[in-house]
Amino acid sequence: MSFEDTRFRVVVNDEERYSIWPLDRELPAGWTAEGFEGLRQDCSDHIQSIWRDMRPTSLDRSMDERGD
Numbered sequence: 001m002s003f004e005d006t007r008f009r010v011v012v013n014d015e016e017r018y019s020i021w022p023l024d025r026e027l028p029a030g031w032t033a034e035g036f037e038g039l040r041q042d043c044s045d046h047i048q049s050i051w052r053d054m055r056p057t058s059l060d061r062s063m064d065e066r067g068d
Contacts (some may be wrong), residue, residue: 008043010034018047 008020009026011031018034020043021027 007037008040010043010046018051040051
């Protein structure tokens, strides 16, 4: 199978950072499946459509605590 035909899943970590991961591989520690699966470009397009705030969750929390 060529790389272009490899199926991926969208994954997210506890900092609400998104990435893609091959379906046939075990997820790395700290990441969970978000629910979307497809070809690489489809997954990238999905992430682009849902990921509006690139800041890690911990940064958002610290800014809220400081009142930024």
